Amino acid sequence: MAMIGAAAAQGKAPPEAALTLLDHVARSSPLAPEPYLVRGATQQAAGNFAAAEDAFEAARLRDPRNGAARFFLAQRYLSSGRADQGIDELAAFSRVVPEAGEAVIGLLGDFARQPGAARPVARFLRMRPSYEAGVMDRLLPDLANTDAMLAIARAMPRSSPPPPWQGSLVTRLLAAGDYARARLAWRQFTGRDAGTFLFNPGFAPLDAPPPFNWTLASNEAGMVDARPEGGIDFIFYGRSENVFASQTLLLPPGRYRLTIPVTIEKQGGASRWDIFCNNVPTPILNLPLAVDTGSAASATFVVPRDCPVQALSLRGIPDETGAGFRGKLGPLKLEKVPS
Incomplete structure (x- = not known):
């Protein structure tokens, strides 16, 4: 052999x-x-x-x-x-x-x-x-x-x-x-439909991964948790910027309105919703969340024709005080409106 x-x-x-x-x-x-x-x-x-x-x-x-x-x-x-x-x-x-x-x-x-x-x-x-x-x-x-x-x-x-x-x-x-x-x-x-504009607007704990569902990020900059009744609670420590929640969108060109029931107990820093087109540094939506006791924040924005994919995110931004805040927000509403 x-x-x-x-x-x-x-x-x-x-x-x-x-x-x-x-x-x-x-x-x-x-x-x-x-x-x-x-x-x-x-x-x-x-x-x-x-x-x-x-x-x-x-x-x-x-x-x-x-x-x-x-x-x-x-x-x-x-x-x-x-x-x-x-x-x-x-x-x-x-x-x-x-x-x-x-x-x-x-x-x-x-x-x-x-x-x-x-x-x-x-x-x-x-x-x-x-x-x-x-x-x-x-x-x-x-x-x-x-x-x-x-x-x-x-x-x-x-x-x-x-x-x-x-x-x-x-x-x-x-x-x-x-x-x-x-x-x-x-x-x-x-096995889920991603929805017309926004998937899972109430932040339910669904067995569906990002990027077309929410990424919720708790780390040294802050904490975020989904609420059983819908929406999220979040705490921002005020030391460094944090993206609490994000989702990828594929909105067709047109005008839209984003509405968010929100309560912010603020001491320092700021929070806002952003929407960015892919690889473009200037947002097409910048919606600050002010100190409030439970009304809705709302803003309209336009998706241009050269923006096939968008990134929606909730951010905490520190200021010179170094103080943080806590907040809660309810289910989001994203709808198309007449141009």
């Missing part, structure tokens, strides 16, 4: 004497998988894939836990239109050789790009859910794989909470300027 391996490594045909010896071993030890493994590797190196398949199937029959046979057969079946057989072999390989996760992810990631691969890939991931993140992360860097990723997700049960790769894909689509497909992907992953 060493002679056959050396010849295969040099791209040469194995010596005739070695093949004769191999046949002798196979006849004298019919249950031994090694002769068939060597024969399979030799035929594979020579490009005789059908003969290699026969040999590796014989090796698998004699040793069902043999990883080399399982992996070759998974590759062979997947590349020759036998997806279900290939997926079964790959799942078996992942169980008998658990340390070979990168090989599994690589093979499955490459196969996932092929037309019609979504259903079998999803079947593998349902059997071996620990591989989902690795396979999807392999596909994620190339947005040409978006349709494949969406098709795989459609063939799988919806996760709660959604896995991180789904939010990463939506963010990458937004960064690439593919706004419509970003929202489509978000809707598919969450």
Whole structure:
């Protein structure tokens, strides 16, 4: 077998004497998988894939836990239109050789790009859910794989909470300027309609991730919590600027009005709602929230035609006093108004 391996490594045909010896071993030890493994590797190196398949199937029959046979057969079946057989072999390989996760992810990631691969890939991931993140992360860097990723997700049960790769894909689509497909992907992953203008205006704790739902940020600059009856409570410490709440919008061009029931108990600093167009430093909305006992703050703004995506945010701004404030606000109302 060493002679056959050396010849295969040099791209040469194995010596005739070695093949004769191999046949002798196979006849004298019919249950031994090694002769068939060597024969399979030799035929594979020579490009005789059908003969290699026969040999590796014989090796698998004699040793069902043999990883080399399982992996070759998974590759062979997947590349020759036998997806279900290939997926079964790959799942078996992942169980008998658990340390070979990168090989599994690589093979499955490459196969996932092929037309019609979504259903079998999803079947593998349902059997071996620990591989989902690795396979999807392999596909994620190339947005040409978006349709494949969406098709795989459609063939799988919806996760709660959604896995991180789904939010990463939506963010990458937004960064690439593919706004419509970003929202489509978000809707598919969450099973929710993003709404006409603003999603979840009452800040309900829904199982729907950003960017088309709220990001609420508590940190060293302040705290924010959703209220059971709707809206949020927030505390600003006054030491550094903080974005308490933010959401990405895809408003069509036109004039809008934002209305917010708000109460501010102010000592220092300021708070305001901003809306920025993507990568434009000047906001199209700047709505300060004054000290109040429960009325509504309201302002109109215009979304220009060259502003396909907008960032809505509630900010706390420090002043020279270094003092902070606390506030609460109710559900937002965003509506289109006549120009």
